[in-house]
Amino acid sequence: MMKYVSTRGQAQPVSSAEAIKLGIAPDGGLFVPEEEVRLKCDELAAMRGMNYQERAVMVLTKFLTDFLEKEIKEYVDAAYSPERFDHPHVAPVARLDNSTYILELWHGPTCAFKDMALQLLPHLLTASTRKTGEKAHIAVLVATSGDTGKAALEGFKDVPGTSIIVFYPAQGVSQVQERQMVTQEGSNVHVVAVEGNFDDAQNGVKAMFQNQGLETAMAVRGIKFSSANSINWGRLVPQVVYYISAYLDLVSADVIEEGMPVNFVVPTGNFGNILAAFYSKQMGLPINKLICAANANNVLTDFINSGVYDRNRSFKKTISPSMDILISSNLERLLYEITEHNDQKVRDWMDSLRERGRYEVDSWVLERIQNSFWSDFATDEETKATIRDTYNTYGYLLDTHTAVGKKVYDRYVRVTGDTTPTVIASTASPFKFAGSVAEAVFGMEIAAEHDEFGLSRLLSEKCNLSIPKGLQGLETRPIRHYRKVLPEEMANVVLDILSG
Numbered sequence: 001m002m003k004y005v006s007t008r009g010q011a012q013p014v015s016s017a018e019a020i021k022l023g024i025a026p027d028g029g030l031f032v033p034e035e036e037v038r039l040k041c042d043e044l045a046a047m048r049g050m051n052y053q054e055r056a057v058m059v060l061t062k063f064l065t066d067f068l069e070k071e072i073k074e075y076v077d078a079a080y081s082p083e084r085f086d087h088p089h090v091a092p093v094a095r096l097d098n099s100t101y102i103l104e105l106w107h108g109p110t111c112a113f114k115d116m117a118l119q120l121l122p123h124l125l126t127a128s129t130r131k132t133g134e135k136a137h138i139a140v141l142v143a144t145s146g147d148t149g150k151a152a153l154e155g156f157k158d159v160p161g162t163s164i165i166v167f168y169p170a171q172g173v174s175q176v177q178e179r180q181m182v183t184q185e186g187s188n189v190h191v192v193a194v195e196g197n198f199d200d201a202q203n204g205v206k207a208m209f210q211n212q213g214l215e216t217a218m219a220v221r222g223i224k225f226s227s228a229n230s231i232n233w234g235r236l237v238p239q240v241v242y243y244i245s246a247y248l249d250l251v252s253a254d255v256i257e258e259g260m261p262v263n264f265v266v267p268t269g270n271f272g273n274i275l276a277a278f279y280s281k282q283m284g285l286p287i288n289k290l291i292c293a294a295n296a297n298n299v300l301t302d303f304i305n306s307g308v309y310d311r312n313r314s315f316k317k318t319i320s321p322s323m324d325i326l327i328s329s330n331l332e333r334l335l336y337e338i339t340e341h342n343d344q345k346v347r348d349w350m351d352s353l354r355e356r357g358r359y360e361v362d363s364w365v366l367e368r369i370q371n372s373f374w375s376d377f378a379t380d381e382e383t384k385a386t387i388r389d390t391y392n393t394y395g396y397l398l399d400t401h402t403a404v405g406k407k408v409y410d411r412y413v414r415v416t417g418d419t420t421p422t423v424i425a426s427t428a429s430p431f432k433f434a435g436s437v438a439e440a441v442f443g444m445e446i447a448a449e450h451d452e453f454g455l456s457r458l459l460s461e462k463c464n465l466s467i468p469k470g471l472q473g474l475e476t477r478p479i480r481h482y483r484k485v486l487p488e489e490m491a492n493v494v495l496d497i498l499s500g
C-alpha cells in the first residue's frame with residue numbers, strides 16, 4: 001500500500017485515507033506519496049480510448065491504493081456527472097491555433113477549475129473518515145482567494161458528518177465571487193469575511209491546525225478539523241487527471257503523436273494546479289516545460305528565475321484576484337520532490353520563510369527547478385490587452401487568469417523560440433470576472449455604466465455566449481452570510497460557529 005509522508009519528515013507515514021482526513025501533517029508539513037507513481041506506456045495508450053471519468057479512475061487508483069477501484073468509480077461518476085458539469089467531456093480542450101490549445105477547466109457548478117477537485121473531495125473525505133474508523137464530526141476549514149470557497153461550499157453542502165467554514169478576504173474577491181459565497185445554501189455551511197488579504201486568511205487557517213487549545217475544545221465537542229485547500233492531497237490528486245486527459249485528447253486529435261512532448265501553461269497562485277502538472281510529468285507524461293504564469297504578485301516568477309523566495313514585498317490587488325497570493329503553500333511539495341525528499345532542507349527553508357519571510361535554494365536545486373519550469377508575469381494592463389486581442393483574433397473569450405497565462409506564453413515563445421504544442425490551463429469562465437473582461441473587450445466607458453451583473457449580460461449578448469447556470473440569477477439570491485472578523489478573531493469565530 002502506498003504511504004504518504006510529510007514534507008517536514010517529523011510525522012508518521014500514513015495511508016492516503018489518513019492523509020486526506022488530516023489535510024495537513026501533524027508536523028505542519030504537507031503529505032506526499034512516499035514513492036513515485038509511474039504510468040506505464042501501455043497504460044497511457046489504453047487511456048486514449050477512455051472518457052474523462054474512466055481516465056480519472058485509472059489515475060486515482062494509482063495514488064489512492066487503500067481505496068477500491070469500485071469505490072473510486074462511484075465517487076468519480078457522482079462528481080463528474082452531467083448534472084454537475086455542463087460539458088460532456090468534463091474538461092474539453094479548445095484550439096486557438098496550430099500550436100496553442102486551451103484546457104477548459106471551468107465547466108463545473110461554480111465556473112472555476114477548483115470544481116475539478118472539490119466535486120470529488122467530499123466523497124474522498126467522507127470515505128476516508130469511514131475507512132480510518134473516525135467517529136468525529138469533520139469541520140472543513142477553508143481559506144479562499146475567491147474560487148476555492150464557493151467550490152468547497154458546493155461540494156460539502158449538506159454532506160452528512162461534515163461542516164464547512166470558509167474564510168475569504170473582505171476586499172479581495174470579485175463581486176460575483178463574493179455573491180456566490182454569501183448566498184450559499186445548505187445546513188452545514190458558514191462563510192466569514194476576514195479584514196485582511198488571502199495570506200492573512202490562509203495563515204489564520206493554518207494556525208488553527210496547530211492550535212492545541214482549539215483542538216482540545218473541538219475534541220470535547222466530538223469535532224475534528226480537516227482542510228479543503230490544496231494543502232490536502234485529496235485536492236491535488238484529482239488535478240493530475242486533466243493534464244493526462246488533455247495530452248491524450250491532443251493525441252486523439254492528431255495534434256501530436258503519442259510520446260511527443262507538450263508544454264503546459266498554468267496561471268498560478270498557491271502552486272497547487274501547476275504542481276499537479278509536475279506530478280503528471282513525474283508519472284511519465286511527456287512534458288517539455290511547465291510555464292508558471294503569475295500576476296503582479298510575482299513572487300514565484302522571481303523564485304523560479306533566481307532561487308530566492310522573498311515574500312517581503314507589498315501585496316497587490318489585481319484583476320486576477322484568485323492569484324493574489326504571496327505564500328504559495330504547495331511550493332513546499334515541489335521542494336521536497338526536487339530535493340529527492342530532503343526534509344531537513346525543506347524544514348530549514350520553511351523556518352526561514354516563517355522567520356525572515358524569505359529563503360534561497362542551492363544552485364543545484366534551482367537548476368533542477370529550471371529544468372522543468374519557466375516563469376514570467378503579466379500586469380493588469382497586459383492582461384486586459386490580451387483578453388481584447390485574443391477575442392479579436394480568435395473570437396475566444398478568456399477570463400483574467402487565463403489571459404495572464406496567454407500573455408506569459410506569448411512572451412515564452414518570443415524569448416525561447418520554442419514551438420512545442422502548448423496547452424494553456426483555463427482556470428475560470430470569463431463570466432466569473434465579467435467586470436474586468438467586459439472592460440477589456442468593450443472599453444472603460446461602457447464598463448463604467450453597469451455593475452458586474454449587467455456586464456455579464458452584455459458579454460453574453462455581444463459575444464453570443466450563454467451565462468453559465470451557476471452564475472445565473474446571482475444578484476437576486478438572498479444573502480445568508482454576514483459574518484466579518486479580524487484575522488486574530490478567526491479561531492474564536494470557529495469556536496462560536498461550531499458550538500452553536
Ligand SMILES: *Cc1c(COP(=O)(O)O)cnc(C)c1O
Binds near residue numbers: 148273
Ligand atoms: C485558484 C485559482 C488559480 C490559482 O491556482 P493555484 O492552484 O492556487 O496555483 C488561478 N486561477 C483561478 C481562476 C483560480 O481560481
